[in-house]
Amino acid sequence: MTRPLTLNPDRLFPAEPATRAVAQRLYAQVEDLPIISPHGHTDPEWFASDAPFANATELLLAPDHYLYRMLYSQGVALEDLGVPSRKGPSGADPRAAWRILAANMHLFRGTPSSMWLDHVFAEVFGFDVRLSAETADLYFDRIGEALATPAFRPRALFERFNIELLATTEAPTDPLKHHKAMRASGWKGRVVTAYRPDPVLDPEHEDFTAEIERFGEISGEDVQSWAGYLAAHRVRRQAFMEMGATSTDHGHPTAQTADLSEAEAEDLFRKVLGGTFTPAEAELFRAQMLTEMAKMSLDDGLVMQIHPGSFRNHNRGLHGAFGRDKGADIPTRTDYVRALKPLLDRFGNDRRLSIIVFTLDESVYARELAPLAGHYPVLKLGPAWWFHDSPEGMRRFREQTTETAGFYNTVGFNDDTRAFLSIPARHDVARRVDASFLAKLVAEHRLDEDDAAETIVDLAYNLPKRAYKLDEPAAERTPELV
Template structure:
């Protein structure tokens, strides 16, 4: 007999009865607020074409490295899960792949993936029995049948999820055609882009040369010269703003920044474009470009995001066979105090610049990031990220940063996901965890419940809107605070 599947109404709330009651009241105030998703990796083509999602495997399993990295760690081949490789789409039968997933579902007990997917199964698809080998086909058929209906097309789900704004992430060599199609369609859903220049900044990126060629074509600039290269960034940033972008995003290996002289920067650039840069020169160029991006953000008002500290593609064999973003990125220790100093020396006291910093190194929360954000006007702390966007990770973030940075030097929650259907689940987890954290402060008489309620609304809705300038970042409209700035 299949076990029933339910979502407990008190999930993630404190065990203490008094705190749990307060958390319930606080959560009730924000449960229905619109979702602000200012940083993520969903595919804009979904919303441009509004075609039905194909099946459960291609929607929920094959794109989600949170899921298949766990399965891979237990010896399951990615080919059997429908994960595409460098040679093309997977030849795996979607139903067989789903059965393989169901047979290994126990691996996710107690994990964030289990929380998110259970929410999707119950709230989105109305399933009421637990996933298992015996129910795998029931799940597959039920999900597929619903995906074939108009109510489960991308735009209908976007509206059902109460998403107010959703940002995707594209590189400067992206044509942004899907964003243009969304805007031309007349659909009211706000799907915007974010400028991720890594492929044309990171000389160690395997696609660097090809990306630079596309960069030159799309910008119309000569990117073999330092002046032309910088101008190409300005041209593409303007195009991204026209497509709704309010932010940039930088996924560098470290948080290192640099402030070279113009002559030094130009000489370094020539080495980089020659294809002969050493690892140290490639790192220095990335560091210099963060400072250059800050300079440009002062001009055009785009908010900067820095996501450092991941050793990308650690599994060389997997990278060669399947490409990037296949679950083999590993966190590394990350320095911020010294690494950010060149940029902060130049721009740290600007009131019109905003830099949101994330980390995979939790040891930096209390020691470095909270003190930095609690002082410099340009710095804000991004939420618990990637390996740490779990209930425990979110609590650790609040516990270690609040005493020095407070709440208002943070930016609320963003889901940072490719898994579209998990977005409401991830935001629900964040809202519940924050409700529980604030309830504890109320019980300890460190915070009034009315203040806690107002604060939770800010953390859920107001702070992300403000931090990402979504109030005034509409396409074609100037961003308040943008101004002329001479180098």
């Protein structure tokens, strides 16, 4: 039996009528604002080639670990879902994979994935019946027909979604050929890159040795020496900035930082290159490199993003067969007060530096992160992230950080997604949640409605642009460069 698909216009708004009315008015201020997406993982090749997406599975299921991790938890093999493995592209039949998702949509009840998918199905593709086992083929065929038309090519969708800026994330060894191709094509869509040096900063990364070799080749520097290794980072950061980068991104296991002497750092680097390091020394090297990245940001103006606290690739067998980022990353307890202190002792009062800190450990919002960001000029709080990129997670973030850090020590919202079509849905959820949170403050006479209206525009649009220096001329983003 098919069921209708409708999006209630008051979804996520307060149930109490007077407060809901305030939320409606606040949401109207931001509903149609352009999307600023300053941190994400969409594939730049999509926009460089502007080739049609092949089918619903390739576009919506195979790249989205929110979806296939849930299916995997219920015993569905990734091989059957179109997910590529270390051996290469999946051999699964795309229609059969889509039918598996459709038959299991009940698993996503109450999850943000359900809200995002319904938004995509209704708003992007115009469906008015729900995805289910009965409608699986209807969906697969209609989506396939749409994807074959010019209106559903990547660039057309980018413009339809009213995306003002989209940042992808690449490793230092990436030649950035897709970003260069976009520039050469004359397309006006603003897609920039972000510098993600983890593979050449983390001695425990499985590709570290090979990536270091490639790092030297692409930078033209002697990365076997400490001075040459640091010079290689500077070279590649500049190359990324030429492709529009305004930020770096660091996905370390912890937020630990260090401030070693030059001799200590050089000695540690030799151990790392020689493969004679202990786990504690690997952690110390990552910690030192956050401080080194901060030093470089003082020179070139790139904003630092620190995304710590994930035990990545927890499922060893799955990692061996399918590689990284396959839904097996698990949040861990994370310290910030002591971990960030070496870096903050060195640079915490230097207003030229900007560091955006994220967490997967919600217990630190009120105890650590809000007080830190509410004091240090260099720190801003990134939005609720990954497992907490949900209505409840966003509410908890606002409830636990606003009293101490305020709204203006946060950076608005970023979607951090590989699933391109979910970007408008995710930003819509964030805007609705912020409208609801602000409406509650207005209803309790803690905030005037005109102040709330100004704040929600800042949260949706102005704060991310400011935090990521998206409107600053290059000369202003590189204070020490001549």
